[in-house]
Amino acid sequence: MSANSIITLISKNDVEVQATLQAVKQSVTFRTMLELLDEEQTYNIPIPVPEVDGETLGKLMQWCEYHREDVSTPDEPNVATDRTKAAEIPQWDQTFLQVERVLLFKLILAANYLEIPRLLDYGIIMVARGLEGLSAEEMREYLNVPNDFTPEEELAKRENNKWGYIG
Incomplete structure (x- = not known):
């Protein structure tokens, strides 16, 4: 089978996505x-991908097709934790990841599930950039995390953690 052979992936909602063998790898x-x-x-x-919906799988395979010539090594540094690399997301990838927040989160989850480290790192960095300068309440809204503290509990947390409170 050649690197340009076509592989069919089946999403959790039965959408077929086709990609080259090299991209799938x-x-x-x-x-x-x-x-x-x-x-x-x-x-x-066909390869079933039971945890990823069709839209996300299609978008993910677009990224893989673009990067199909890239060769990653097991000892490649984690871009998200290597501060010197974090600012070096290629322009194409930055543009590619400028999608609706829900889709970005789905891409991150799918990249984690399917072990696509560079896409996972780039996605995490894009989320982190979206959180820069936001207050705690704005971060909760951005991440869709409900505030389950009572007003009294939240005040107590702020008082106990004045040194680290942003917001």
Whole structure:
């Protein structure tokens, strides 16, 4: 099977997404699965992706197709935790990840689930950039996290943590 062979992926809502073998192998999960199952014997068998919806899987495979020539190594530094690399998200990737917040979060979850480290790192950095300069309440809203503190509890938390409170 050649690197340009077409692989069919089936999303959790039964949407078929096609991608080249080389693009699919951007996912450590898929790469390992294909190696273990012998990709020649599994050719033309659709691969189910039960945790990812069709829209997200399609977008994710767009990213993988663009990066299909990229070769990552196991010892490649984690972009999200390496401060010297965090500002170096390529322009194409920054533009690609400027999507609705819900889709960005879905892409991050899918990249984590399918083990696509660079996409995961870039997505996390984009979320972190979106949180810069926001108050605690604005961060809750951005991340869709409800405030489950009573007004009294929140006041007590602020008093106890004045040194680190932003907002």
